[in-house]
Amino acid sequence: MNPSNTTFSCNAFGPTGSGGESLIPSLIARCAQLAMLLEVSASPKPGNVDREHNYPDTCFEHFVASSVAVYPVLELAARSTEKIGSLLRNAVYESSAWQRGGNTHFGAFLLLIPLAMAAGEFSRDQQEQRQQKEQTCCEKVGFRLEAGDFEGLVSRAYAFVRATDCEDAVEFYRAFGHVGVRVNSVDEFDLKDPESTADLRSQDITLYALMEIARDYDLIANEWTTGFVRCLEGAKSILEFMQARNCEAEALTGGSVPTCSGTGINEAVVYTFLKLLSKHRDTFIQTKFDIETADYVSFRAGEILSGWETSGKTAQDFASILPQIQEFDSELLVKKINPGSTADIIIAGLFIALLGGLRF
Amino acid sequence: MNPSNTTFSCNAFGPTGSGGESLIPSLIARCAQLAMLLEVSASPKPGNVDREHNYPDTCFEHFVASSVAVYPVLELAARSTEKIGSLLRNAVYESSAWQRGGNTHFGAFLLLIPLAMAAGEFSRDQQEQRQQKEQTCCEKVGFRLEAGDFEGLVSRAYAFVRATDCEDAVEFYRAFGHVGVRVNSVDEFDLKDPESTADLRSQDITLYALMEIARDYDLIANEWTTGFVRCLEGAKSILEFMQARNCEAEALTGGSVPTCSGTGINEAVVYTFLKLLSKHRDTFIQTKFDIETADYVSFRAGEILSGWETSGKTAQDFASILPQIQEFDSELLVKKINPGSTADIIIAGLFIALLGGLRF
Known part of the structure; x- marks a missing residue:
């Protein structure tokens, strides 16, 4: 078996559902759910919550519920080409509505949302190329990502994060306000200061610009600004x-x-x-x-x-x-x-x- | 806290998505996913796969992947009022496409599908009643199931399974053929005999009728025929x-x-x-x-x-x-x-x- 070479298709339904809508965004959202579930299950994972270890306020089951909860936001991300900030806020709200363990996946959502957008765009382009080649027989193949496509995927995600605007930054602050995430504030725009969003707007700071400021002391910000390497x-x-x-x-x-x-x-x-x-x-x-x-x-x-x-x-x-x-x-x-x-x-x-x- | 009294709503989005479609089926499908995940995680659960125990051919992660995989079928079930057999076959196919551990959830799907259909119908009726009362302010409430509604839910599911037809029975046999489920065959219609589906059709046997024959030696068939008690x-x-x-x-x-x-x-x-x-x-x-x-x-x-x-x-x-x-x-x-x-x-x-x- 070559796991990086396996065809990846919507097996049960083909690429469209009963209403004719594409099922590929569902497939992308499920991959994201499964990624979150496999990560939290993996054990022993030194220092972190896993299937055998809870933290006092955050348990294994909180991560499981959060992974399930966020499905519709990830599916929407796979259909989207903008509004990362709004998607992030919705993901955080949905996660909080389904479990009482506090912040579970803030950093993960920051990575998964642009990557899901990239996967969605990639699948639409792939579909279009097939149609241009009049390979109608292949319409049922669904979505296929080869190991050689990985670089292309992350560079699409990189393009999406660089295109974020000030509204994305404001939504990021709103999402942050909803859960007590432990992060190093960007000095100029204190995450705990309600005045910050006004400052962001007046200076037209984008979410990408915030990540650029934080890149040296935040691994997730670093991923945003170096192309998810x-x-x-x-x-x-x-x-x-x-x-x-x-x-x-x-x-x-x-x-x-x-x-x-x-x-x-x-x-x-x-x-x-x-x-x-x-x-x-x-x-x-x-x-x-x-x-x-x-x-x-x-x-x-x-x-x-x-x-x-x-x-x-x-x-x-x-x-x-x-x-x-x-x-x-x-x-x-x-x-x-x-x-x-x-x-x-x-x-x-x-x-x-x-x-x-x-x-x- | 009274867990059976908590309002259950689509918190992040309200009851409709960006395209105006109802998000309640998504909420129902996620409850089903979470139910499967919490069940397989629960430990020690004597004799069964759980977060700490695998079987030689079927592991914890196979159950996790299957729970994720089946989302679109459960969402479709929540929008459906018929075709239980086809939904079951699609659920089994989707589960198999995402993991190599064989049968994980055949019996669970047989219960979850009619219950998801019932929950979907219940939510639509609830919405309609609200609209008739012109409680437009409540349109954002989404879906709420009180403990007192549980009996109504299972009686709706019971009505759906009693309404199954011969095509559902044929689809059940197809689903069965896809995974090696360990069941006691209904004597008259051997599950391993390819002639059986022809017999089902010629005698116009419904899926409910098959369950009636099996009810004394199969807990799931018994649930179907006694109203999910x-x-x-x-x-x-x-x-x-x-x-x-x-x-x-x-x-x-x-x-x-x-x-x-x-x-x-x-x-x-x-x-x-x-x-x-x-x-x-x-x-x-x-x-x-x-x-x-x-x-x-x-x-x-x-x-x-x-x-x-x-x-x-x-x-x-x-x-x-x-x-x-x-x-x-x-x-x-x-x-x-x-x-x-x-x-x-x-x-x-x-x-x-x-x-x-x-x-x-």
Whole structure:
């Protein structure tokens, strides 16, 4: 199996529903839901809420409910080419209406919304190209995203975020006001100051401009302003892990891949989480604690992974370092150090991988 | 908090989307998704897949992916008043297209589809009544299901299943053919015999008639033919547990309910699972093993619960019997005894409870 090469189509219905509307936005929204659910389920994911660990005020089930809640906003995003701020605010409102655990996915929505818009636009262009080639037989194919299309996807998302306007910035502040997100305020426009939106309007500050100011101390803002490069890195890491694991399994079983001895997806997410954490300082930790703490967490993540990687261990054997990861998890949970920004990047990476045909 | 009395509305968008279409079917479909996700997450759920236990060929993540996959079919069900068989087949196809773990939710779909149709019809009638009363101010309320409406909901679902026709029966056989569901065949119409659909057509057998034949040895067929009484029992049990737990918490904290010390929803599902299992023989076990095994499992479930119930323990203290439940879980997992039909009833119960405003 080559997970990055699997055709991705609307199997049950074909690309249009009973009313003739496109079902591809639904498919995109479901990939985003599944990305959020696989991320929060993955365990042990050091320091964060997962299927086996709750935080005092925010539990596993709050993340599950939020992932379900946001469906209509993500479907709308896949049909949209503007109004990221309004979509973000609606996503935050919908998430809050379905669970009482507070902020669960603010950072994830900031990444998923432009990526869902990009996927929607990509699918419409793909459909149009097919029609121009008069390949009417292919109309039923639905949506297909090859690994080679990933760069194109994130560059479309990058174009959408650069096109944000001042109204998007105002909506971002409204969304922020609805949940107590822990972020480093942009100094000039304090997120807790009700006067800020007036300042934004008078100076015509766009949401992208706000992200540019925050890029050095916020991983999500950095993704917006560098073209979602770490989301892409996450997607590739997840797909490569799954591919390596399945190749190993095929070699071991002489060709027939066991459908499940665990799906491997949990390990793929845990591995990618540690890898990204080791390479990029988590700014959520930096904001909640300090740079030194964030750097220590990255160092520990790298230490655990490097022992396994340099000894040439295989994806299949990843389970052998789980005890060390569990120990690291316990340490971070006790200290209440949760790498929240890295989790958001993982969600976006899973979303891209699922659009690319990741199945298990 | 009275969870059965919470207003249930489309918070972010109001009842209609940007295109003017009703968003209530989306809300109904999301309640069904969340019901499936909360059920499979609940742990320890003796013998079944949960967040901590996989079966060799079917893992937790397969259930998660299937719950996400089926969204468009459930949304369509909430807009429909017929074609249960076709909806079922589409649900099964969609579930299979998103995961490789085989059958995950066949029984659950058989319950959720007519219940989603009933909820959709109920919401349309509610909207119409409001308009007749010229309560235009209430148009934004969306959908509200009170505990007193539950009986009405299941009787609507009952009417839908009684109205099924022969084409629904044929579609049911097609859906069955797509996944290897473990069921007791209706003797006259062997589910594995390709000639059966021709026989169904020549004798004009409806899907409801098939369920009537199977009702004595299949819990789901029994729900269809008795008006979803155990689904209702499940919903009430979950809501009562949550209500008792929250009242206790309020008494302990002098009025302020902690938003999370665990949400309680996991315990509510585990408790209701054991309660239903103790009262009603699980027909999935009966089919896979025999009546004696199914009866033994019910006896053990009752034994664990009765000790706790008769000693007057509170919902808050439910955690004290978790070790006994874990032991029971291990026993069933080793013997590969999985009470699959009871899990389906729990999903339907959670769905009704969520429609009734259950939040956590």
